[in-house]
Amino acid sequence: MKTSIIPIFIPHIGCPYRCVFCNQWRITGRRGVPDGNAVARTIKEYVTSAAEKRHWEVAFYGGSFTAIPMALQEELLAPAYEALQQGRIQAIRCSTRPDCIDEEILSRLKRYGLSTVELGVQSMDDAVLARAKRGHTAQDVVTATALLREHGFTVGHQLMPGLPGEDWNSLQDTTAAICRLQPDIARIYPVVVIADTELADMYRQGDYTPLSVHEGVLRAAYMKQAFVEAGIQCIRTGLQATEDLDDPAQVLAGAYAPAMGEMVDTRRYRILLFRLLDEAVRQDSVVVSYNRRDTSRVRGYGGSTVKQAKMCYAVPIQWKEDAALPEGTIGVTCRNAAWQIDVNTGTIYTK
Incomplete structure (x- = not known):
């Protein structure tokens, strides 16, 4: 059954700090403060508009949910909890700051049926956190x-x-450090310089050099590969596209691309594939095979891996789908040898 999110955005509510990168109005594309009635309406709109049955999760995004006044937390949670009890939704989740979690807060969240909490970690380097004005360690x-x-x-x-x-x-x-902590899920958002932030001022003054899209892909791919190999599910890479983020007057610089997730997976798959090809390719032709669902990841965003392979290797390479291969596996066959790459563990097996 397909899982679908019912997003409730609460930008800049409850957070006691203003991080240098933060402009939640731009990031979420939403303005205003929801109330309990708005939550109830949003749930109804999503659930009744779906043609097929889904696993629905209400998600409170965009702010520091557990830092907002308790009365407002309960007002927002109440209609979600009612929908959960009635079976109209199947789960509730929220995002918050690491320093806004304690026993009392978690007891209240459990009382309203909330099951997933995402922490805005950003970095595990205290010097980086301090420069970003995160306010936590x-x-x-x-x-x-x-x-x-x-x-x-x-x-x-x-x-x-x-x-x-x-x-x-x-x-x-x-x-x-994140791999040692073993969260169940992770999201990776390479930094984007957004208008009306302190980071935008730093960029204009020459005090901050933003990542290029290429560098953002490199760093995110490194993190994601480490996470999946550690058994941590990486559920998003890159900011969700919005009308504001697609406006060059609002996104001044940094690693923003609507296809960031696909570009990151292209990089991960290419590194492992080329690592094997560098060792395996001699004079024989090569067949690279993959599950149909992995086509864009193996062949590369916009066919980039196929194009780069033509420049890097002198032998002909055939690219083909193979329904017998599980998703996340790349098959490589030469005349006298065959291998399989498990992308989720980074392991190469000889067949």
């Missing part, structure tokens, strides 16, 4: 993750590669 992430696990919640971490002060060593340390 890496230890807050560790503590919040442990509390959420203790109370039986599904735990999500949201990461933001490319913040001021981050280099590859910092990125690698953050990635390793």
Whole structure:
């Protein structure tokens, strides 16, 4: 059954800090503060408009949900909980800050049927967090993750590669720290410079060099590959496209591309495939096979991997779909040898 999200956006509500990168109005494309009636209407609109039965999840996004006044939290949660009890939706989730989690907060969330909490982690480098004016530390992430696990919640971490002060060593340390913490899910949002933020001022003044789309893909691909190999489900890479984000007057620079997720998977699959081809390709022709669902990942965004392979290898390469291969597996066959690459573990097997 297809899982679908019913998003409830609460931008800039409850957060005690203004991070240098943050303009939630632009990111979410939504303005205004919802109330309980708005939540009830939104749930009804989504559920009644679907032609087929779905697994519906109400998600409170865009702010620091557990930091908003308790009365408003309960007003927003009440209609979602009612829909959950009635079986019209199947789950409730929220996003919040790592330093806005405690025993009382989690007890209240459980009372209203909420089962997943995503933490805005961004980085596990305290120097990077300080420069971003996050107002929390890496230890807050560790503590919040442990509390959420203790109370039986599904735990999500949201990461933001490319913040001021981050280099590859910092990125690698953050990635390793998240793998040790083992959240259930992760989202990766390479930094985008959005109008009307402090980061935009830093960029204009020459105090911040933003990631290019290419560099954002490299960093996100590194993180995602490490996460999937550690058994962490990566459910999104890159910001969801909105009318504001597609406006060049609003997105000034940085790693924003509507197809960021596909570009990141192209990079992950290509690294593993070319690693094998570098060792295996001699004078024989090669057949690269894959499940139909992996076609764009293996052949590359816009056919980029096929094109690059023609430039890198002198032998002919045939690309073909193979229904017998499971998704996430690449088959490579030469005249006298055959291999399979498990992209989700980074392992190469000889057949």
